[in-house]
Amino acid sequence: MSENTLTYPGGYAYMMERYDGRREPFDFGSEDLPPLDVNLSVLKTVVVTEQAAKKGPADPKTSWARKRRQIAEEFIGLSELAFLNAQLISNLRKRDSPPQTTALFCRLWAEESEHLIAELNLRWLVSSAQTFADHGDTPAQREAGQGLRMLFGMMKLYEFERTFSGLEPSKEHGFGKRLKTRLPLDMESFSLVHGGLDINILAPIWEMGKSDPVIAPLVDHLMQELIEEPGGVFRRLAQMRAKKERQQARQ
Template sequence: MDDDLTYSGGLPALQDRFERRRAPFDFSDEVLPAEDVDLTHLTRQIVPESATRPQPGQADTSWTRKRRHIAQEFVGKSELAFLNAQLISNLRKRSWPNHAPALFCRLWAEHSDHLFKALNRDPGTVFRRLAKMRETRAARREARQ
């Protein structure tokens, strides 16, 4: 009976949820910056509050919604830090734009000092993110068994 389960629907429901969350984003006409984007320029650009709201004429896709959601954490921070979060969000999916892994590696290879300073290192935030990552890994292991 469902009342005896820790998660409603049990493991099958958890696996379904996990798989839905890994579905690739629908980008429509939106794209991530090109692999050769000027990253130094992005260190000086600040994420505006308007990045959290729908823009006129912008398609309502899974990517635009996720991008706005991510932007809430990065208003007032550098566009480079925001791009890092967008890349991570894409790389957690089953598939991603072809250049995303190379852009992510380039971002960290060329601007790790900036990112370490720009990203939140509050112990509580770090702990919550690590816990979420650990839960994700555990769910993946369970799904494989």
């Protein structure tokens, strides 16, 4: 096998270089994130203003100051607590961050999950869940976070590619054009009516998430959103399964 036949020429070395290249820590200068014992109740009541997204004459010229303003654009009108959660996530994606970052992120979700779930949009809720994969306090938090990171990451890739089919996310495929061909990596085909792969993917993640009181509210919320979503591969498979069962019942 030559380099030209690889999906990612260079293999592991190339992928790690690309992955690590996005993890350079922010330059904080003389700034810092809030301390671990910051009053979260106060942050819940303070709203992010438009000024937080604008550069002031006294603002430091650091990579963190620029990033903080960029994040602030998404949180105008929302609480400072929700804004802080996003700042912590952005730092935890890097190779290094202020020493209190991980503990503060876990404290936010241990004490204020109800507020955060109400304030954050789905994108930031998913990012929060994924952050637990590397920074959760317990094995259950890290395992559930890793499961959600893989689940939503693969869904994003697949759903993006599917947009090129010309079909709406809620529109299932018909049966007439299916190709009976080799699946990648010689995987066995999925049984539409009797197969349980979809449930076997989702149920263990949900179960693991519910076993930990800190991450449980977040996992519950995201998995409920997933099964209520009118589009996506899992809903389409359910629609196709129901259609196939109706066809078989008429035979």
